[in-house]
Amino acid sequence: MEKTIPFWEGVFRQDDEGGSLLGNKCSACGRIYFPKAQFCFDCLAQDLEEVVLSRRGKLYSYTIGRLPAAHFEPPYALGLIDLPEGLRVFAPLQFSGEESYRIGMAMEVTIEALWKEGDQQVIGYKFRPVV
Ligand SMILES: [Zn+2]
Known part of the structure; x- marks a missing residue:
């Protein structure tokens, strides 16, 4: 079986x-960060605990990439997704x-190659549209 490695450790889980x-x-003010923050930008507290984020959100905006990128063949899509958090x-x-x-459609996280x-x-x- 082929080995898999995450593109970045600790950013997602399967x-x-x-x-x-x-x-x-x-832990002090409850603000949630993604990606994880080293300290709280609101209150400067350094005590932050890992949380699992909602799998679903709403598409705020997106764009279609048409130029070659390091790892993605055009066309590809990039988006901003608003999570309930x-x-x-x-x-x-x-x-x-x-x-x-x-814009505004329901989206969900998917883990893929x-x-x-x-x-x-x-x-x-x-993220992909919820069907
Ligand atoms: Zn805080």
């Missing part, structure tokens, strides 16, 4: 539902045609 993003939460997450979108996206590095498959998160 679970029975597919996967979730991992953020952290300030009050976070706006920047993420690649699962590309299924340029007409697939609508992104690219290969040698004999290892790099995996990461994307």
